[in-house]
Amino acid sequence: MGFYKNPIIPGMAPDPSIIRVDNDYYIATSTFHWTPAVQIFHSTDLINWRLISHALTQHEVDLRGTNTPAGIWAPHLSYDKETKQYWLAYSHMQNMAGREFNSDSYAMYADSITGPWSKPIYLTSIGFDPAIFHDENGIHYISILEWETRTGHQAPGNIVIAEVDLEHGGIKGNWHRVTKGFTTRGCAEAPQIYKHANYYYLLLAAGGTGYAHGVEIGRSKNIFGPYEPNPTGEPIITSSPHHLFSLGDPDSGHFEMYNPHSVMQKAGHGSLVETSNGEWYIAHLMSRPLPGKKLNPLGRETSLQKMKWTAAGWLTMADGSNLAKLEFEGMSNKKHVVQDFALSDIKDNFDKNNYDCRFMTPYREQKQTWTNTIEHPGFLRIYGGNSFFSQVNPAIMATRATSLNYTVQTAVRFSPNHYSQTAGLGLYYDSNNWFYAHLGLSDKEDVTALKVLQAKLGERIDDMFIEVKIPSDSVELKINYRLGIAKVFYRCMNSHTWQLLVDGIDVSYLSDEGVNGEPGEVGGFTGLFNFIGAVDAYQHESYADFDYYKVKNHME
Structure with missing residues (x-):
């Protein structure tokens, strides 16, 4: 047992989306414009x-x-006990302009959680956030x-359910x-079906992707x-438990619901799992x-809360409240579990044929070409592509x-042999928002020089x-990032001393609320990345x- 940090x-x-198969737990998460798509994490505790x-x-x-x-x-993970196959459903959101939200949803299956996965099976284009439920029968x-697009109708729309044809695709x-x-x-949104004590339970995300x-x-x-709605009339998990009436609001940041007494904000979009000894958790x-700011550079992260069923058959947090906590109680049958925060650190010397699987690429696929x-x-070679403003081949x-x-x-x-060729280290949110310390030709084109370039809301x-x-x-090259401020250092080869290149760069805008997402949206909801890259x-x-x-992560 014990308490652990979110x-x-x-x-x-x-x-x-969390599932358990035997004594293994798996979580799938969204990846948006990043490839390879759909991250899958594993844990035993x-x-x-x-x-x-x-x-x-x-x-x-x-x-692209x-x-x-x-x-x-x-993405939504499920496991069909009858066929012993893993299923993954997901939406490909292709357009959000005009609040149309054109999205195609698919399903894939595999005999192993690590694949290979089947080719995608088309399901529907009715909306987004599909989930598959395998009933006992x-x-x-x-x-x-x-998704609702009609003027005068309650947005964002209805939660709908249908029998699905997993063999041929589509619905029955x-x-x-x-x-x-x-x-x-x-x-x-994000409806997920569970069965418990002869009831079908429908778990939903609500209040928009912001502070509500x-x-x-x-x-x-x-x-x-x-x-039948939960009789409390309120969410069973949230960071902001005050009552809110927001029917008809299709989605927004709801900055008025920011909870100044909580480090954790925006708690929502959950997925339920039962442990092997009958305990319940929501990821x-x-x-x-x-x-002091309502800017979230790290985007939306994954947390866990311990849950319990009441005598009346309703799900609630283990402490009886609905306020999401930064600490959660571990499983009762797990003794002396140590939380290894070093798992988030990265060190890759590129001395193997495969680089660290945590490397992702915006818009384009990773290819050996x-x-x-x-x-x-012993090196990772990167051929220069489009400028980092590109959404095609950066x-x-x-x-x-x-x-x-x-x-x-x-x-x-x-x-470099041309002024449009560069390579270096930086911070990246999307094609309109990044910071880049790089080698390139000097302004006189007579020697290689170290420079900085920045994109903010599409401005160079x-x-x-x-x-x-x-x-x-x-x-x-080295970038020290602390609370939205960046310092850049450099060290020439054969030197032991780091030199300061630039200090006090405000990069706090590289956050969900600081970028210019689709018109009508409150920025984005992906998150800050660190990168190495090249332009030609x-x-x-x-x-x-x-x-x-x-x-290397430091104490916050």
Whole structure:
């Protein structure tokens, strides 16, 4: 037993879907415009989680041109005990302009959680956040949000359920509209079905993805309803337990619901799991804003809360409240479990054929034609691509930021011969918002120099007065990030002393609320990444060799 700290998966790990198979626990999370898509984490104790694979790795989806925060949304894991197969449902959000939210939903199956997964099976385009329920009688159902676009109708729409054809795709029969939510918070989405004590329980996310977010629940004897709302009339988990009437609001940040007494904010979008000894937990998303600000650089992270069933058959937090906590009680049959926070640190010397699986790429797929450890053993070679403003082919290898206080460091060798060729280290949110310390040609084009470049809300910010000559074409770079402020250091090869390149750069805008997402949206909801990368808008021929990459988290 014991108490453990949230988040259990720090950094961008939103919309967690949790399952147990025997004594193993798995969580799938959203990845949006990042590839490979759909992160899958594993644990045996619910405390320590490790990324073990991604689900979409075989060209199943093309995310080039994806606007923030569209892409791959809300994956849902399930396990069919009859066939002993894992199932994964997900939405590909392709358009959010005009509040149309055009999304196609698919399902995949595999005999192993690490794949190989089947080709995607098309399910529907009615909305987003699909979940599959395998009933005891062998019938399979899909629950999803039916997105509402009609003027004068309550947004975002109805939660609908139908029998699903997992063999051929699509649904059987008709959709059944079952609810628009179980509280007055509105914006009901992410419906998931569970069966307990002869009831079907429908778990929903509510209140929007901002500070009013929460988890709510209803139940029915019939899978198609009618569903009885939780009698409290409030979410069973939230960071902001004050009553809110927000019906008809399709989604918003709800900044008025920010809870000044809580480090954890935005708790919501949960998924339920029963342990082997009959205890219950919910994995849910959360955020940690910068102190004194309503900016969340780390995006939405994954946390855990212990739950219990009341005598009346309703689910509640173990302490009887509905306020999400930064600490949770561990399983009673697990003794002396140590929470290993070092799992979030990264150190890759690129001395193997495969680099760290935590590297992700915005928009484009990772391919050996532009990033590999084969051509120069002991280094990660990255061929320059489009500028980082591109949503098509930027050459970026990135990892999720998992702390509000950390250091990211690398060593790079690069010999540019045109002013549009660069390589270096940086911080990245999306194509419109990033910070980049890089090698490139000096302004006079006579020597390699170290410079900085920044993108903020789509504006290119070039500090022409920061230029340090690097005659060896090799340099170590280090960025210290603390609470939204960045310092950049460099060290020439054969030197033991770090030199300050630039100090006090405000990069707090690299956060969910600080970026310019789709028109009508409150920024994004993905999260900050650290990256190494290269640009070649000349001939796409130059490359950079990175000797190592490491991220060290510090006490916050």
